[in-house]
């Protein structure tokens with residue numbers, strides 16, 4: 001397990017390094033940042049001064065190394081627009097997105113696991129058909145539209161929930177559902193298919209031949225095997241939610257990382273965009289790492305080669 | 306002493322889109338205490354379905370009809386799941402054809418062995434562990450303590466089948482059903498595992514249903530034999546009698562395939578295959594299912610279902626032609 005962890009950690013770090021290079025070059029290839037800061041009407045001298053001030057005239061490799069070194073100690077520079085330390089901005093925005101992401105994943109799993117399991121136990125039953133219907137609708141419906149429908153129904157008509165801001169937990173209810181619902185169909189169908197396979201597997205037949213209880217067969221023998229792919233896909237879905245949160249945060253004016261990222265992109269606020277891209281990528285890598293480790297715990301075939 | 310298991314008119318069907326597949330047709334037999342009853346027949350003749358039907362382990366699409374299924378005198382055919390589960394794994398156990406996939410990959414060998422004991426006995430983990438350890442020793446697994454901590458993928462097929470045998474014996478069942486326990490194993494290991502099964506069956510004083518398609522195995526292991534063809538029993542009797550005077554042309558054909566019976570200089574006899582193919586099991590089978598492959602076939606064979614006839618006490622067969630006639634021909638060709 002230790003060598004496995006070290007190996008995975010190493011490859012995660014390598015991935016992160018590649019992503020940082022990619023992020024950095026993308027920002028610098030997209031156009032001259034000095035012009036973006038100075039504005040279209042600025043004179044050549046102004047642009048040159050800005051270039052010198054921010055160090056854009058140095059070789060790219062040197063700029064990258066400097067940026068990396070600072071990023072490692074948590075210094076992502078200052079926002080061009082807000083004139084505030086990027087790290088401070090991240091510190092206030094990140095928790096909001098984290099809460100949203102975790103609760104959305106929790107919501108998705110809380111819906112998809114039980115429905116998937118019940119649907120697998122009784123294929124073609126009413127519950128199976130209803131959950132299939134939900135899955136199809138979920139996959140077909142764009143997140144933004146679903147979010148707007150919720151705002152109209154629960155926010156404006158029924159007035160049950162606030163429609164914008166992040167003042168209380170109630171502000172998170174609709175964004176959580178909007179974001180989580182997006183991941184539900186894939187997880188539900190995966191659970192159902194995995195459970196059907198498991199229940200027809202030879203080892204579940206053995207468990208039944210041993211006279212074990214239905215509970216033990218379902219939750220001890222079948223479910224643990226079903227969870228292995230579910231964990232991997234959850235990580236991927238969670239990554240997709242990070243990008244989904246850009247839309248959702250925008251709609252509900254929930255001022256998290258997604259909201260900030262959009263804002264910074266519109267303003268060409270390079271340090272903020274770079275930092276956010278890196279942070280989101282780091283999360284993605286971290287999620288994959290966590291999923292791998294969790295699967296290694298669940299599945300001895302991964303842990304013990 | 307009364308029978309361990311009595312089965313009367315078992316039918317297993319699969320409703321398919323193309324019609325109803327009759328996997329097992331009117332199979333009846335009994336298993337006496339401490340005997341080894343072999344079920345032989347070609348692939349697809351319904352051996353596994355018969356075994357799974359007894360253990361109530363059939364696929365959910367399968368339909369099981371049975372007139373009576375008695376275990377030690379008690380009718381268990383319509384027992385509720387909960388009560389049936391008290392017998393299953395405790396008084397009756399099964400060893401499967403597929404040792405590679407029959408163990409759960411994510412739990413240790415020890416856990417999977419202990420689990421069945423804990424389920425059926427008021428025992429502590431410690432008791433269960435001791436019991437598992439002693440059974441692993443009994444089935445000839447070296448370093449049992451270490452094996453208990455391992456996972457199925459760390460064991461070879463032969464070892465896994467030994468673990469399955471140990472698991473079946475955890476509660477000392479009265480009946481053990483072994484469905485082709487050695488088919489998936491190396492030839493060298495097959496003989497070892499069979500010898501082990503025979504030794505344990507005697508030691509634990511169990512009755513055993515041994516499913517195989519190998520008559521050599523039957524000769525070495527079984528007290529009595531059932532020969533199955535296309536879902537039904539075509540002949541049954543004590544092993545000696547079946548080998549000495551097989552009374553159904555299909556049994557005769559199977560015996561002709563046995564290497565030691567066929568003449569060394571006769572290539573055809575040595576290859577010893579039965580010409581023709583098994584009829585489709587979808588829809589009703591009219592007349593004798595073996596008719597299209599039988600060297601002795603007459604018109605009457607294709608008319609009605611052939612009734613069971615008695616050749617001797619305990620020896621019956623399902624054929625219209627008197628065995629005197631078919632046997633003479635068999636003895637000649639098998640020489």
Ligand SMILES: Nc1ncnc2c1ncn2[C@@H]1O[C@H](COP(=O)(O)OP(=O)(O)OP(=O)(O)O)[C@@H](O)[C@H]1O
Pocket residue numbers: 319326328346347348349350351352353354355364402485518586
């Ligand atoms: N799930 C299923 N659906 C439809 N038909 C099935 C199913 N399982 C088995 N059958 C059919 O039932 C018949 C009996 O199968 P069974 O597994 O009992 O054969 P067997 O005698 O054990 O053969 P083998 O020696 O290959 O194990 C076969 O003709 C098979 O095609």
Ligand SMILES: [Mg+2]
Pocket residue numbers: 352353354402484485
């Ligand atoms: Mg079989």
